[in-house]
Amino acid sequence: MEIADWRAKIDGLDEQIVKLLCERAGAAAAIGQLKVKTGANIYEPDREQSVLQHVAGCNTGELPADQLLVIYERIMDVMRSLQRR
Amino acid sequence: MEIADWRAKIDGLDEQIVKLLCERAGAAAAIGQLKVKTGANIYEPDREQSVLQHVAGCNTGELPADQLLVIYERIMDVMRSLQRR
Numbered sequence: 001m002e003i004a005d006w007r008a009k010i011d012g013l014d015e016q017i018v019k020l021l022c023e024r025a026g027a028a029a030a031i032g033q034l035k036v037k038t039g040a041n042i043y044e045p046d047r048e049q050s051v052l053q054h055v056a057g058c059n060t061g062e063l064p065a066d067q068l069l070v071i072y073e074r075i076m077d078v079m080r081s082l083q084r085r
Numbered sequence: 086m087e088i089a090d091w092r093a094k095i096d097g098l099d100e101q102i103v104k105l106l107c108e109r110a111g112a113a114a115a116i117g118q119l120k121v122k123t124g125a126n127i128y129e130p131d132r133e134q135s136v137l138q139h140v141a142g143c144n145t146g147e148l149p150a151d152q153l154l155v156i157y158e159r160i161m162d163v164m165r166s167l168q169r170r
Contacts, residue, residue: 003125006116007132011139013109017102018143021156024098025147031091040088047092054096058103062110067163071106074159078152 032083117168127168
């Protein structure tokens with residue numbers, strides 16, 4: 001495969017990744033509303049740790065574990081900020 | 086839906102997101118090898134800009150545009166670092 005072919009593949013993957021990130025953001029916002037309603041804290045370190053462990057277990061190996069963590073820490077920062085809106 | 090239901094949904098989304106991020110990393114690594122072979126630069130700002138525009142166009146609205154950008158900048162930092170290995 002040429003670079004152009006790989007890039008077309010990446011574009012297709014990005015379309016799916018963005019769709020899933022948006023769905024995830026919708027779910028995070030829904031949780032945020034439930035937390036406000038019940039007076040729960042937005043920041044729940046135990047749940048965040050459990051998400052990171054789950055995610056690490058889904059790695060099929062192309063991404064070094066520390067690099068997947070770096071991406072997911074950013075995703076969770078963003079999701080937490082959505083819950084605070 | 087309760088918080089536990091939303092979290093189960095998020096866990097399922099994360100499984101798909103990680104799978105796609107790993108596929109994307111595999112494609113980025115393949116492009117990195119082709120770049121080394123042809124002497125092309127790893128950092129290609131025009132292509133990165135085009136990825137960010139494509140991604141922004143896939144946003145279905147749950148994620149504020151600036152927050153999707155923040156996530157994708159991190160993803161692309163990681164992918165660029167994989168190409169340099």
